[in-house]
Amino acid sequence: MKRSACLIFNPVAGQGDPEQDLATIKALLEPEIDLDIQLTTEDVGADALAIAAVERGVDAIIASGGDGTLSAAAAALVGTTIPFGIISRGTANAFANALDIPDTIDAACRTILGGVTKTVDAAYCNGYPMVLLAGIGFEAEAVELADREAKNRFGMFAYVLAGFQALRQMQTFDAEIETEDKIIKVSAAAITVANAAPATSVLAQGPSGVIVDDGLLDITLVSPANKAGAIAATYHLLQTALSGDAVDRSDIGYIRARRVKITTEPEQKVVLDGELIGTTPIDVECVPGGLTLFFPLVEEVVPTEKLEGLPNLVVQLKDTPDGEDGFGDRETN
Numbered sequence: 001m002k003r004s005a006c007l008i009f010n011p012v013a014g015q016g017d018p019e020q021d022l023a024t025i026k027a028l029l030e031p032e033i034d035l036d037i038q039l040t041t042e043d044v045g046a047d048a049l050a051i052a053a054v055e056r057g058v059d060a061i062i063a064s065g066g067d068g069t070l071s072a073a074a075a076a077l078v079g080t081t082i083p084f085g086i087i088s089r090g091t092a093n094a095f096a097n098a099l100d101i102p103d104t105i106d107a108a109c110r111t112i113l114g115g116v117t118k119t120v121d122a123a124y125c126n127g128y129p130m131v132l133l134a135g136i137g138f139e140a141e142a143v144e145l146a147d148r149e150a151k152n153r154f155g156m157f158a159y160v161l162a163g164f165q166a167l168r169q170m171q172t173f174d175a176e177i178e179t180e181d182k183i184i185k186v187s188a189a190a191i192t193v194a195n196a197a198p199a200t201s202v203l204a205q206g207p208s209g210v211i212v213d214d215g216l217l218d219i220t221l222v223s224p225a226n227k228a229g230a231i232a233a234t235y236h237l238l239q240t241a242l243s244g245d246a247v248d249r250s251d252i253g254y255i256r257a258r259r260v261k262i263t264t265e266p267e268q269k270v271v272l273d274g275e276l277i278g279t280t281p282i283d284v285e286c287v288p289g290g291l292t293l294f295f296p297l298v299e300e301v302v303p304t305e306k307l308e309g310l311p312n313l314v315v316q317l318k319d320t321p322d323g324e325d326g327f328g329d330r331e332t333n
């Protein structure tokens with residue numbers, strides 16, 4: 001029987017040609033999947049369309065658009081077992097990158113056609129579903145500054161520009177961070193609670209690699225003494241994100257927790273998966289295995305041996321009976 005899925009498509013996302021993108025997606029998927037195509041509008045977003053699709057009891061949901069569309073659709077699926085396909089066509093493609101899903105239309109469609117699924121963690125932040133991260137302070141300021149018009153003009157560069165602008169306006173705040181086993185009081189300029197994060201979410205990169213299926217949230221605290229320190233800390237986080245090493249600066253800290261409550265003085269803006277949702281305090285709780293994704297088939301890497309080319313090489317294969325390790329009897333004391 002042919003598979004079926006609801007495809008939620010944002011017809012204005014990204015810098016490409018949406019009509020052509022939709023034609024490509026249909027050509028790739030429709031031979032194997034019956035698609036119920038739902039276009040987002042200014043008034044009816046991916047969240048409403050995904051909630052309605054869940055209520056209709058669809059077999060799978062595929063979302064195609066920028067990070068806003070993908071996050072909104074994913075949010076509706078947190079806590080369900082409906083497989084979610086991601087076809088990223090945005091400016092930053094942070095959502096796909098954070099979850100290790102290919103970000104070209106062709107590879108994303110092949111991932112969905114492959115039919116392999118994997119569960120990852122999700123979370124709730126102040127009752128809102130969260131798949132990637134909640135940012136307090138710096139990140140929230142940067143998201144607010146990277147507006148639609150700037151993104152259209154500058155693409156990815158808009159986020160970098162907004163980051164520098166936010167850095168210029170950087171202010172520290174006092175924070176109290178409560179996890180299941182401790183209460184931490186600290187001054188910070190940015191606190192990021194991540195379930196999953198792309199390397200470009202620099203401020204989430206305290207832990208060497210945010211782990212998306214460990215049942216824990218990764219919390220990074222950045223507390224630079226001044227603006228020069230903020231730039232150095234940000235650069236260090238970018239480097240560690242790219243190299244996969246843990247951070248090593250006294251003004252950056254990180255912890256992992258299943259649940260975290262954060263209050264700040266003064267109140268700080270909070271951005272959740274790219275959208276401003278309000279201000280602190282926040283209460284974030286991990287939902288282990290809360291989201292099911294179509295995931296690329298990962299071929300098992302068999303470590304290869306190599307001997308060819310060594311001088312005077314002779315390799316003799318032993319005739320070892322089943323169940324024996326080939327070393328004969330071993331002397332024991």
Ligand SMILES: Nc1ncnc2c1ncn2[C@@H]1O[C@H](COP(=O)(O)OP(=O)(O)OP(=O)(O)O)[C@@H](O)[C@H]1O
Pocket residue numbers: 010011012013014015040041042043045065066067068069070089090091092093094151
């Ligand atoms: N048919 C439509 N007409 C106008 N706006 C739309 C329509 N459909 C969705 N939108 C708007 O698109 C925005 C979401 O865009 P989305 O995040 O998918 O793409 P993007 O902004 O190009 O990507 P990125 O966030 O990666 O930059 C929402 O603000 C939503 O209101």
